[in-house]
Amino acid sequence: MGKTKESFVNMAVDKYLSLLRPYADVEIVTVKEEVVKNKNAALSKEASRILTKARHFVLLSERGRLMDSEEFAGFIDKRRDVTFVIGGPYGVAESVYEQAETVLSLSPMTFTHEMSRIILLEQLYRAITIIKGTRYHH
Secondary structure, eight states: OOOOOOHHHHHHHHHHHHHHTTTOOOOOOOOOOOOOSOHHHHHHHHHHHHHHHOSSOEEEEEEEEEOOHHHHHHHHHTOSSOOEEEOBTTBOOHHHHHHOSEEEESOSSOOOHHHHHHHHHHHHHHHHHHHHTOTTOO
């Protein structure tokens, strides 16, 4: 949700994308963040945009299932294609939760969508190195 505004985040995203691309086709698709005073109206509009772009997806939410890095690697290893959805400042509407195949948590803490991108990309790279048995995880 929303574009990356901070240059340090763009640098980190670019770093992990370059590390991931030899192993996987990775694409970041941004969905326009709604700027309105009514939270429910914003969530509804954003949900419509998310559900138009992502049919089968894993939702990242502090309400989701926690995994350690090795469990996450096993989760990734069982999938050929996976789409992750990261919500905006207000999270996502219940309709997005209902449509998600799985809801995972990066942490019980709340992160900005920009920081969540970095954390997800790093964990995807870590998962691939675990799967491939290359040096990075430990």
